[in-house]
Amino acid sequence: MEFNIKQIQETNAFACLECGKCTGVCPVARHSKTFSPRSILIKSIRNSHPDALKGSDLWSCLTCQQCDTICPSHIRYIDFMQLIRQFVGVTNQDATCSHGGIVDSILKIMTTPNLQQQRMDWITKDYQTTASGDYLYFVGCLPYYDVLFSSLEVHPLNIARSTIKILNYLDIQPQVLPNEKCCGHDFYWNGDLKNFKILAEQNLEQIRNSGAKQVITACPECYRTLKVEYAKFFGKTGFEVQHISEFLAVRLKDKHIPLKTEKLSACYHDPCRLGRHLGIYDAPRGVLSKLSGLTLNEMAHHHQRAICCGVTGWMNCSQISKQIQTHRLREAQATGSDILITSCPKCQIHFQCALLDKQLKEEIHFTIKDLVEVVAENLN
Known part of the structure; x- marks a missing residue:
């Protein structure tokens, strides 16, 4: 596959100021000493490094869009990364499926x-x-x-x-x-x-x-x-x-669903694709507000600042992923909620997988469910 310069230009990648803000907010970089979105971008567009398009870092990016939201040059980093992966090819020896x-x-x-x-x-x-x-x-x-x-x-x-x-x-x-x-x-x-x-x-x-x-x-x-x-x-x-x-x-706008328990406290995890990718934050919370007796507690990082569940595309499940998940689960635990609610099947799978760690499981005192599970359980 040819390296398509025009497509790369459309992501605004060449406007990078090398300020490093992307690396500063990246959940992977927070736990990895070597991963840097800025370095990957600069090495790739300049082709200034013999191993610019080699190594596992290309597959460690979660495409969670944290970097896009803070970039002063409005670089569409996740689109850039998707194009680079097209060029390298998923059959590359550095791409390890989980x-x-x-x-x-x-x-x-x-x-x-x-x-x-x-x-x-x-x-x-x-x-x-x-x-x-x-x-x-x-x-x-x-x-x-x-x-x-x-x-x-x-x-x-x-x-x-x-x-x-x-x-x-x-x-x-x-x-x-x-x-x-x-x-x-x-x-x-x-x-x-x-x-x-x-x-x-x-x-x-x-x-x-x-x-x-x-x-x-x-x-x-x-x-x-x-x-x-x-x-x-x-x-x-x-x-x-x-x-x-x-x-x-929309459909539950004028309805209120009584809980089958007297009260329930919950925190909501914003999935990357639903939140940062598509801007849907209010709808899930609006649905939860229709559950009479449910109290919603926000985690330290929520809405646009929500932390990714740590895995995407079944390509990067590593110790770094577990550290990201542990950080997020501890944020949920700090809210004192009875339940962590998400609206993405993969998020639920990844968080539940993290709880295989016995020490972490002893810390966590809430259940993890999908939004629709919580609503359906309380329907008469």
Whole structure:
């Protein structure tokens, strides 16, 4: 692949002042003595170092967008990093997939055009769906994560069940695609455009054939990919995309849901894709405000300053990731909350994984749940 100077220029990378503010706010740099977004950018655009495009640092960036929010030159660093990864290639020997590469392998299997999956067994008679209609629930990779991470005491399919339960409560029976593929988020951010486009084209065909006018998802990564990347590469999709928190913030506007317990204190973790990437901070908090008796406590870093969960794209799960997660979980513990709520399946998985550390688990006295799980549990 050619190093596309024009595309790099469009990220404003050449305007870098070398002020180092990006490195100052980077969650990875906070725990690593060698990682520096500024150094990676300068070495890459100047090609002044023989190892500029080598090493694990290219894959350690979380693309969390902390750097973008503070850059005085308005550099779109995460877009720059995505382009550099395209150039280097995800097959580079320095790119190490986490969990033995099993998630990456499953995603690549999903690019098979005529692959028939068995991913609907979780939809029992308790959950009402339809074969046609205006609403489509895009499940994402939850059926696979439920199997892969069951040992972590986390059950991602509970998010899917909760989503349908809430939609049914609102008199909506959504479509669920029996052969839906991964949205392609991880391929895109890891620089593998070929496989990203394969998955995107297959999903677009299925969604368009369904006739659905609105796609709802409980995954911020699916949300961003369906809404932003699909439109970027394929033009108008023909359907609206919403994260479930946005959808519920409107639909529950005039409703109040009494808690099944007398009171509950919670803190909310802003996922990077939902927050900094797409600017959605108020909707999840608005939904939580409809739970009568729930008190929301903000962590030290929240909204735009929220700290990433430490892993993205299943490419950089390291000791640094665990340190980032530990820092975030301790922030949540400091609020004295009963529950840490997030609205991203991966965030929940990564935080729960961090609690495998016995010493850390002894410190933490709250449960971790998704936004839709908390809402669904309190519906009559």
